[in-house]
Amino acid sequence: MATKKVISESGVGERAQHFLKVLIERYIRDGQPVGSRTLAKDAGMDLSPATIRNVMCDLEDLGLVASPHTSAGRIPTVTGFRMFIDSLLTVQRLQAGEVERIRSELAYSGDAGNLLTSASQLLSGVTHMAGVVTVPRRERTAFRQIEFLPLSENRVLAILVTNNGEVANRILNTHRDFTRLELDQAANFLNHSFSGLEMEKVRSRVLEELNAARESFDQTMAQALEMAGEVVDASAPREDCLIAGQTNLMEFEDLASLQQLRKLFDAFAEKREILHLLDQFHNADGVQIFIGEESGFQMLNGCSIVTAPYQVDEDVVGMLAVIGPTRMEYERVIPIVDVTAKILGAALKNR
Numbered sequence: 001m002a003t004k005k006v007i008s009e010s011g012v013g014e015r016a017q018h019f020l021k022v023l024i025e026r027y028i029r030d031g032q033p034v035g036s037r038t039l040a041k042d043a044g045m046d047l048s049p050a051t052i053r054n055v056m057c058d059l060e061d062l063g064l065v066a067s068p069h070t071s072a073g074r075i076p077t078v079t080g081f082r083m084f085i086d087s088l089l090t091v092q093r094l095q096a097g098e099v100e101r102i103r104s105e106l107a108y109s110g111d112a113g114n115l116l117t118s119a120s121q122l123l124s125g126v127t128h129m130a131g132v133v134t135v136p137r138r139e140r141t142a143f144r145q146i147e148f149l150p151l152s153e154n155r156v157l158a159i160l161v162t163n164n165g166e167v168a169n170r171i172l173n174t175h176r177d178f179t180r181l182e183l184d185q186a187a188n189f190l191n192h193s194f195s196g197l198e199m200e201k202v203r204s205r206v207l208e209e210l211n212a213a214r215e216s217f218d219q220t221m222a223q224a225l226e227m228a229g230e231v232v233d234a235s236a237p238r239e240d241c242l243i244a245g246q247t248n249l250m251e252f253e254d255l256a257s258l259q260q261l262r263k264l265f266d267a268f269a270e271k272r273e274i275l276h277l278l279d280q281f282h283n284a285d286g287v288q289i290f291i292g293e294e295s296g297f298q299m300l301n302g303c304s305i306v307t308a309p310y311q312v313d314e315d316v317v318g319m320l321a322v323i324g325p326t327r328m329e330y331e332r333v334i335p336i337v338d339v340t341a342k343i344l345g346a347a348l349k350n351r
Helices: 014-030 035-045 049-061 076-089 098-105 112-129 182-196 198-215 219-234 246-251 260-271 272-279 331-351
Strands: 130-132 143-150 155-164 166-173 239-246 288-291 305-310 315-323
Touching: 014 035, 014 049, 014 076, 049 305, 076 288, 098 112, 098 166, 098 331, 112 130, 112 331, 130 182, 130 246, 130 272, 143 182, 143 219, 155 219, 166 219, 182 198, 182 219, 182 288, 198 219, 239 272, 246 260, 260 272, 272 315, 305 331, 315 331
Parallel strands: none
Antiparallel strands: 130 239, 130 315, 143 155, 155 166, 288 305, 305 315
């Protein structure tokens, strides 16, 4: 399991580490601030309430726990969760029956598309949180050439050819009729500018040059770039990741506020932020965990993401993840994600 350490356990005494571990385990179980009396009982140590309060003050000074209200109870912070996961967590091994259940459910999923859908649904069903699976990356597609053919009634047929021989056709509605010469000139400009570039770079370059053309009032060039942008967008794969079980998150009190849920469901609908986050660790080794604001996306504050790459023939082709509240059962979710990633890769290899 690969994670980023924030505070070394060497800076926290052994007794304080033990209390932090017990506090977080209790908080994960109950979802309520943990008081000194409860902590003393769970820790199994014969210490005075004053001693325990002193230890809690030390942990609070280190930013590992916080008092959400004026009560004496504490909850773990993101930094506290990070230390817990990096240094104090004991990850459970899945029982043989659980591994076999995952393997059997993915074995009978049909083609690759159904297999990926089944994997996201399985992650959601087993963890009762949201399951995410990114679609395997296709071979890098590059722009080879584009051709425009005039049609009737201000319409143009655009034909885009990529380096791997794929052809995308799209009928475009234009602001005016274009002559064959104008369309040939537009195609020659685009082919000269973009031939050989990966499609993602073509998309960004089209936007840049379109803005420049508008600023210079070059309407003909702007129209050519708009047409190119339409056909390039139309050729892009639409389903970048599969998400299942979003509504499960409504059951967690931690995420029950309407504002938080709206942000979360916007993120699920847009997918861009989630994909960007997972893409950062496309080549990472093993399980990665993001807690709260560590993801860098405000809409995922209050959530944790446990993710792992899946491979075919030792090549990483995609990512899968479980998204849930920060007080998820990490010791169980981590092996579920890890094992599912391995079984999914093996199942895809056999397709």
